[in-house]
């Protein structure tokens with residue numbers, strides 16, 4: 001569960017928002033000349049990264065406006081909220097050390113978690 | 128592999144249980160090369176390895192698992208098994224799996240606690256009833272056992288259900304697949320691992336594949352956290368991480384990874400004789416042999432690899448459940464957990480070759496792949512061994528998203544599992 005900071009209304013519970021999926025996918029304008037492969041790319045193919053992800057949200061039970069958000073899908077950390085049509089800002093994120101690995105926090109998969117020495121010294125989580 | 132049987136149980140009981148060996152071999156390190164590498168030690172990956180060894184004689188192979196086998200969705204699902212999907216392509220693969228489930232415990236010499244207790248799919252309004260009846264007819268044409276139950280028959284089959292016409296979404300009928308049911312997820316994982324290991328397959332746990340090595344568009348091996356492995360064939364069966372792995376060879380997939388949660392109640396005496404699921408109010412329930420009520424619903428809407436979801440999904444499903452089964456209102460919930468499920472836009476899996484020679488993908492099973500485990504492993508092993516899909520696997524290529532030949536089960540086959 002996370003709390004999202006709507007750019008218009010402030011911090012609200014996740015359940016007030018509806019999800020718009022991957023951001024920055026725009027409908028190609030030159031659609032007459034498009035091949036089936038290009039259509040498939042636009043309609044179906046998705047990035048689905050484990051890590052920083054740009055996504056769209058709508059504050060459905062609030063201002064009913066759309067906005068973009070950068071979230072780390074490995075931890076659910078929210079990294080930035082920005083307007084529709086804007087470029088995603090630069091952010092730093094707590095990423096897994098390996099592509100399918102688990103970040104030190106925020107993952108339920110203790111079996112495959114990478115805990116670095118710093119965390120251990122802090123008394124932070126352990127597998 | 129020493130067989131499990133009553134005689135051994137008695138003998139070990141009388142001799143201090145000292146003669147058991149580990150169920151599968153755990154080689155300290157992977158070998159430098161294999162004839163094929165299966166990435167992912169979930170149900171599907173282990174089944175793939177088992178059938179590669181058993182049916183295609185490929186015994187010099189390894190399953191590479193980043194955590195423990197069964198630590199992904201295989202160990203987190205609610206084990207509902209059914210094959211009553213609408214379309215021919217789905218009926219073929221899920222029914223193939225159901226046929227294999229029937230003899231699997233015996234074949235693996237491992238008690239997978241398969242219980243064909245029947246699966247009910249409830250209808251709450253006329254539109255839904257009509258659609259479910261259509262599905263029953265389609266199922267029958269495909270040789271899938273299916274029947275329509277009128278309200279009194281629903282009550283008889285599932286006595287704890289609330290059939291009051293006054294509830295918000297009254298139950299007006301249901302489909303029943305009698306051969307559907309549940310089994311024990313860990314037992315399936317361990318059973319496949321043990322049988323595969325017995326045939327010579329190396330099962331390497333705590334080892335993550337970090338790179339797929341290719342040369343001129345052909346697979347040459349994998350890089351892992353425990354060294355490089357040469358292999359001409361890589362069978363990728365990583366469920367949640369399907370897109371992450373495909374990305375390693377520059378392949379884009381239509382898969383999205385969502386949280387899916389489940390929860391269990393405190394154990395009670397047998398009250399729930401079957402699996403009961405409702406699409407409209409979005410909840411399902413069965414009872415495990417331990418007595419816990421096993422409860423689940425749909426995915427959380429957003430993408431996440433964290434293997435946990437949000438509270439509102441649980442609140443929603445518990446409200447629905449309480450209306451359908453009022454007796455649950457005074458039960459305590461014992462555990463709640465999440466997995467990460469790899470969802471395809473048409474709610475059907477990908478079992479496919481790829482533009483990279485030697486790289487095969489099996490994924491996108493979404494919320495309902497457990498039921499397909501043996502069938503999926505069986506046809507995927509065939510694809511990996513022969514480099515050609517058989518008739519059951521053929522409709523599930525990645526190309527269908529370009530050609531438009533989708534197997535669109537989303538609305539058709541009851542979204543939930």
Ligand SMILES: Cc1cc2nc3c(=O)[nH]c(=O)nc-3n(C[C@H](O)[C@H](O)[C@H](O)COP(=O)(O)OP(=O)(O)OC[C@H]3O[C@@H](n4cnc5c(N)ncnc54)[C@H](O)[C@@H]3O)c2cc1C
Pocket residue numbers: 100166167168169170171172191192193194195196197198199200201202203204205206207208334335336337364365366367368387388389423464465466467468492493494495496497498499544
């Ligand atoms: C809560 C929940 C309830 C469900 N209920 C049902 C149900 O009732 N009925 C049903 O049919 N289905 C159900 N499902 C879906 C089902 O669990 C999945 O479709 C199925 O288990 C996926 O196949 P698998 O077992 O091979 O996946 P997994 O067990 O997830 O296997 C994938 C494995 O790959 C490993 N891996 C990932 N990346 C790497 C890497 N780079 N290197 C090495 N290993 C890697 C992972 O650690 C994991 O063990 C449910 C799922 C969840 C989460």
Ligand SMILES: [Zn+2]
Pocket residue numbers: 006007008009010059062063064065
């Ligand atoms: Zn708002």
